[in-house]
Amino acid sequence: MPQIRIKYFTDKIDKLEYIAGKSDWIDLRASEEVELKAGDFKLIPLGVAMELPQGYEAHLVPRSSTFKNYGILQTNSCGIIDCTYCGDEDMWRMPVYATRDTVIHVNDRICQFRIVENQPKIVFDEVASLGNANRGGFGSTGKQ
Numbered sequence: 001m002p003q004i005r006i007k008y009f010t011d012k013i014d015k016l017e018y019i020a021g022k023s024d025w026i027d028l029r030a031s032e033e034v035e036l037k038a039g040d041f042k043l044i045p046l047g048v049a050m051e052l053p054q055g056y057e058a059h060l061v062p063r064s065s066t067f068k069n070y071g072i073l074q075t076n077s078c079g080i081i082d083c084t085y086c087g088d089e090d091m092w093r094m095p096v097y098a099t100r101d102t103v104i105h106v107n108d109r110i111c112q113f114r115i116v117e118n119q120p121k122i123v124f125d126e127v128a129s130l131g132n133a134n135r136g137g138f139g140s141t142g143k144q
Contacts, residue, residue, distance in 0.1 A: 002115070005051040009091055013047045013107050025112040027063065028092065033106050036098035041075065043093040044104065051086040052115060060094065060113045070110065071100035081113075 006016065013029040031047025052058060060079035066072060075095045094111045104110060 002053045002056065004053070004115070007049045007088065009045070009047045009049070010106075016048065025114050027109040028060070028094070028111045028113060030104045030106060030108045030110055031091075034104045036072070036096070036102050036104075038071075038098055038100050040098045041096070042098075043095050044110065046092040046094060046111070048092055049086070049088065049090045050081075050092070052081070052083040054083055055118050056115045057082045057118055058113045058115050060092070060111055062094075062111050063109055066110050067099075070102045070104055070108075072096040072098050072102065072104075072110075074111070082118075 008015070010031050013031050016026055016028070018024075018026055028046045028048070031045045034042055034044050036042055050058070058079075058081040060074075060081060061077075062072075062074050066074075073096065075097050079094070081092060
């Protein structure tokens with residue numbers, strides 16, 4: 001089981017916890033109160049820095065209720081945090097765009113992450129034809 005060293009920047013947020021059997025995504029919380037007006041952009045501080053194991057990266061995405069509850073969208077859709085972002089001041093943040101006026105309070109669960117192994121090294125082999133049946137193009141089920 002990989003161990004992750006974590007630094008908390010505040011004691012005002014709940015500690016991270018892995019809940020076995022429920023989900024392998026771990027909730028992250030706002031570490032300061034953020035007030036946004038419709039159209040505002042903000043990097044919301046999440047109050048943690050981590051040292052991910054070599055060969056792993058974190059994928060950070062909104063929780064399913066984030067837009068409904070706060071009217072914010074994560075501007076990079078999915079944030080990727082690689083294992084080199086591990087300094088003492090490398091606090092994780094969520095870049096958001098507000099679609100309405102909103103307030104996010106300290107300790108509100110706004111996003112989640114999971115760690116995954118880095119993609120293995122690959123080599124592209126250029127060919128004139130893949131030799132497979134034509135499925136009909138983008139979005140096609142292959143049925144005519």
